[in-house]
Amino acid sequence: MIEAQGLSRRFGSITAVDQLSFKLKPNGITGFLGPNGAGKTTTIRMITGALAASEGSVLIGGKDSFEEADALRGRIGYLPERPPLVPELSVKEQLGYVAAVKGVQVDDSLAERCGIQEVWRQLQGELSKGFRQRVGLACALVGSPDLLILDEPTSGLDPHQVESMRNLVMELGQDRTVLLSTHLLPEVERLCEHVLMIHQGRLVADESLESLLEAHQGSLQDAFLTRCGFAESEP
Template sequence: MIEARELSRRFGSITAVDQLNFRLKTNGITGFLGPNGAGKTTTIRMITGALAASSGSVLIGGKDSFEDVDALRGKIGYLPERPPLVPELSVKEQLAYVASIKGVTLDSSLSERCGITEVWSQLQGELSKGYRQRVGLACALVGTPDLLILDEPTSGLDPHQVESMRHLVKSIGEEQTVLLSTHLLPEVELLCDHVLMISRGRLVADESLENLLEFHGGSLQTAFLDRCGFTESTP
């Protein structure tokens, strides 16, 4: 179980994240939505331990992640929009490096699971955008983390790559807890079973996708605009 309790972050007089409370159920995919500047990135940075909270806590398996960041870091896998891959390393070397940092043995099945077997020995600087995303996802999966955070995993991919990535993420969500941060509402409708939505740093939705759609006439766009304080006529 991953849980945020009164999670807040202030930068001087500005409150970027304001007393968030939510739980992510074990297994399944939760969509994380919000307009630009809503506090999504700040929240993700706090969950991953990259940024300290001003107040509140993040509990992973009942343990406060801020009290022992090193011990819990291996329980979180994170795929940023642009995976930080070393161009001079091969895919195999990159994953071995990540495994060494996490202090785990590299699971050889990751190459097949993430569809990167054919580029296993290739230098990452030579990879296509689609393969870079797949390698980044494999890096995030090293050590079988309790929580996998994906930030715009289909950004910049062609239609075939998008479909392939969706299938992969969907299969991962059947076995692990996934938090999917995206601006693409169709991705949430296709992949997620639950939705968290924030606006101006505050939680405005925490419910199943089914209930959210039912309440807003079957439209996730309407739900997003209503909950975040916009109207459909807003440019």
């Protein structure tokens, strides 16, 4: 179980995240939505333990994600929008490095599962955007984490690569908890069972996709615009 309790983060006088509380159930994909500047990236950094909360906490299996970051390192996988791959390393070397940091072994099936066998010994500086995303995902999956956080995983991919990545994400959500941060509403409608939505650092939706659509005439766009205060008022 992943649980945020009264999670807040301030930068000087600015409150980026304001009293977020939510739970992510084991297995399944939760969409994480919000306009630019809503606090999604800050929230993700606190979940991964990269940033301390000003107030509140994130508990992963009962352990504080920041205070016990070392113990949780192998249980969290994170794919940022731009994977931090070392251009001078081969794909094999990159995954070996990540495994060493996490204190685990590289699963032999990872290359096949992520579709990177053909570039296994290639330098990462020579990879296409699609393969960089796949290698980044493979790095996130090293150690078979319980929680997988994906930040815009299909950004910059061509239509074929988008379809391939979405199918892979759907498969991954069957045996782990996936938090999918994206601006693409159709992606959420296709992949997610549950939706978290934040605006100005505050939680404005925490419900199943089905109930959210029911409340907004079947339109996730309407739900997003209304909950985030962008819907035009009636004359």
